[in-house]
Amino acid sequence: MIVDVEHLRRDYVVRRRAGRFARTRHVVTAVDDVSFSIAPGECLGYIGANGAGKSTTIKMLMGILLPTAGRVRICGLEPVAQRTVLARRVGAVFGQRSQLWWDLPLADSFRLLGAIHRLPEALWRSRLRECADQLELDELFPTPVRELSLGQRMRGEVAAALLHSPELLVLDEPTIGLDLLSKERLRGFLARERTERGTTILLTTHDLTDIERLSDRILVIDHGRLAFDGTLPALVSRVGAERVLVVDLVEPAAPLADVPGTVLRTVEAGGLRQHLAFRPEQTTAAAVVAAVAGRVQLRDLAITEPDIEDVVRRLYLSGG
Amino acid sequence: MPVAAQPGRPAVALPAAAALALARAGFARWATYRQAALAGMFTNTVFGVIKLSVLLAIIKQTGGTVAGYDRDQLSTYVWMSQALIAVVAVFGSSDLAQRVRTGDIAVDLARPLDLQLSWLATDLGRAAYAVFARGVLPMVLGGALFGFSFPTDPAAVALLAPAVLLAVVVSFACRFLVNLAAFWVVEIRGPLTIYVLTTNLLCGLIIPVQLFPTWLKVLAYATPFPWLLQAPCDLATGQSRGWAAAGTVAAQLAWSLALLALGRLVLARATRKLVVQGG
Numbered sequence: 001m002i003v004d005v006e007h008l009r010r011d012y013v014v015r016r017r018a019g020r021f022a023r024t025r026h027v028v029t030a031v032d033d034v035s036f037s038i039a040p041g042e043c044l045g046y047i048g049a050n051g052a053g054k055s056t057t058i059k060m061l062m063g064i065l066l067p068t069a070g071r072v073r074i075c076g077l078e079p080v081a082q083r084t085v086l087a088r089r090v091g092a093v094f095g096q097r098s099q100l101w102w103d104l105p106l107a108d109s110f111r112l113l114g115a116i117h118r119l120p121e122a123l124w125r126s127r128l129r130e131c132a133d134q135l136e137l138d139e140l141f142p143t144p145v146r147e148l149s150l151g152q153r154m155r156g157e158v159a160a161a162l163l164h165s166p167e168l169l170v171l172d173e174p175t176i177g178l179d180l181l182s183k184e185r186l187r188g189f190l191a192r193e194r195t196e197r198g199t200t201i202l203l204t205t206h207d208l209t210d211i212e213r214l215s216d217r218i219l220v221i222d223h224g225r226l227a228f229d230g231t232l233p234a235l236v237s238r239v240g241a242e243r244v245l246v247v248d249l250v251e252p253a254a255p256l257a258d259v260p261g262t263v264l265r266t267v268e269a270g271g272l273r274q275h276l277a278f279r280p281e282q283t284t285a286a287a288v289v290a291a292v293a294g295r296v297q298l299r300d301l302a303i304t305e306p307d308i309e310d311v312v313r314r315l316y317l318s319g320g
Numbered sequence: 321m322p323v324a325a326q327p328g329r330p331a332v333a334l335p336a337a338a339a340l341a342l343a344r345a346g347f348a349r350w351a352t353y354r355q356a357a358l359a360g361m362f363t364n365t366v367f368g369v370i371k372l373s374v375l376l377a378i379i380k381q382t383g384g385t386v387a388g389y390d391r392d393q394l395s396t397y398v399w400m401s402q403a404l405i406a407v408v409a410v411f412g413s414s415d416l417a418q419r420v421r422t423g424d425i426a427v428d429l430a431r432p433l434d435l436q437l438s439w440l441a442t443d444l445g446r447a448a449y450a451v452f453a454r455g456v457l458p459m460v461l462g463g464a465l466f467g468f469s470f471p472t473d474p475a476a477v478a479l480l481a482p483a484v485l486l487a488v489v490v491s492f493a494c495r496f497l498v499n500l501a502a503f504w505v506v507e508i509r510g511p512l513t514i515y516v517l518t519t520n521l522l523c524g525l526i527i528p529v530q531l532f533p534t535w536l537k538v539l540a541y542a543t544p545f546p547w548l549l550q551a552p553c554d555l556a557t558g559q560s561r562g563w564a565a566a567g568t569v570a571a572q573l574a575w576s577l578a579l580l581a582l583g584r585l586v587l588a589r590a591t592r593k594l595v596v597q598g599g
Contacts, residue, residue: 087432115341
């Protein structure tokens with residue numbers, strides 16, 4: 001196992017004002033009795049609402065936060081005690097932070113990282129070429145990092161995390177703030193990195209498409225506790241996540257309440273736009289569209305997918 | 321805690337190639353801001369003129385010398401100290417504290433490097449840039465306009481460059497300690513202000529330490545501060561020669577090692593209680 005976590009817990013002590021001088025101490029448990037492991041080559045999606053404990057877990061895995069209780073092993077190492085040894089075998093992208101040298105041209109960051117990770121010249125050169133080709137970095141090399149757009153910088157960040165060919169890649173919100181095209185390119189690169197090099201990936205995200213495209217397994221964390229461990233389809237069927245077909249009609253029609261396998265959610269504009277919810281394990285989008293088209297004349301349609309917040313909320317409501 | 325056997329080379333605190341690369345990055349980073357360097361150099365030169373005028377007025381009263389300084393030696397002291405202001409960062413720095421405050425320290429800690437030594441390497445690069453950008457002009461211009469006494473003692477000449485280097489290390493070690501306060505108090509403007517005020521007075525920036533009343537001189541030498549500015553100035557002015565010059569550099573070395581060791585101790589405490597800010 002690349003990652004082995006047993007009964008991990010982390011408490012924070014929070015001091016609040018209670019009067020002019022008095023402070024009261026509260027213990028907040030951010031991560032509570034979390035256990036999981038990741039096999040080599042796996043891609044694990046780690047999801048949860050804001051404040052659920054995702055970042056706290058990742059900091060403990062990287063050895064930059066001391067667990068209150070429990071046991072963590074990454075690549076067989078104890079993260080806090082062996083942080084700098086571990087750092088050579090793990091790569092990380094924190095979506096909200098930069099590991100590049102802000103004032104210097106992008107190329108300088110890769111030269112520095114090569115020296116920091118003690119990569120032999122030839123290895124460094126070939127690996128950088130590989131990353132630069134796939135992430136289209138060449139044109140960005142002379143630009144100071146502070147002048148890069150977010151999408152450009154994220155490509156640089158991912159290359160920086162992978163330059164030393166880590167066994168484990170930790171991605172904390174890697175696609176946050178990116179446009180659709182940039183997200184797709186990044187996902188394609190990460191998927192290739194995994195299939196071609198067998199890199200293990202741990203991914204936190206708010207974007208369900210990241211999970212769909214990259215992960216075969218999901219952990220859901222909620223209020224610091226592990227609420228689910230399994231595949232995305234298993235999660236969707238467990239919480240009964242619904243896809244919604246939104247149809248725009250040529251002329252107003254009566255509510256489409258009798259389409260098999262669907263539940264009519266809302267009717268807008270006097271029947272011009274109607275929302276039909278269905279569960280993927282009960283019927284297909286094609287069957288629903290055909291049934292609707294048999295009743296009324298369609299002008300346009302769209303399907304909305306369940307989002308992570310929705311799935312997690314339903315998981316919580318279903319009693320986790 | 322049991323430690324699993326792991327393949328590969330053991331972690332070296334800071335490999336030489338990485339230290340060199342970080343120093344070059346520190347140099348390049350500061351070289352990006354040329355106008356700032358120019359403005360700083362101009363200010364240092366103007367204040368040098370003011371400082372020297374006051375000191376020259378004093379030796380006019382005292383009959384040509386004061387505390388072992390003649391006119392040219394005073395001028396040398398002034399321009400040397402003004403040139404060193406940026407090099408030894410007399411006015412402090414808070415880069416590390418900023419990274420603790422924003423949580424970017426997480427990135428530094430996720431690197432296979434010794435945190436203190438990698439920051440030292442970066443700071444030496446910064447200082448090297450400051451020698452050129454902030455040091456040369458005040459020395460040349462001030463010396464040309466007001467006179468300069470070149471050191472004649474071979475020991476002082478040979479040890480001048482090491483003394484400047486160690487002055488940077490002493491200064492770095494002090495600033496590192498002050499910045500570490502950010503792990504406990506988050507906002508370090510308070511401690512930093514106290515540090516800057518104390519250093520400026522006791523390091524010999526305002527007047528040479530030799531001009532202090534005895535009690536203040538004793539107090540100053542109980543702190544590391546004279547070693548980060550007065551010490552290299554003493555070698556340049558000839559206040560410290562021969563064995564005394566060697567003693568000066570040895571004292572700088574001792575303070576460097578002691579302060580770096582203290583920094584490591586405090587850093588270990590800090591990372592033990594580490595709470596990286598932000599998500």
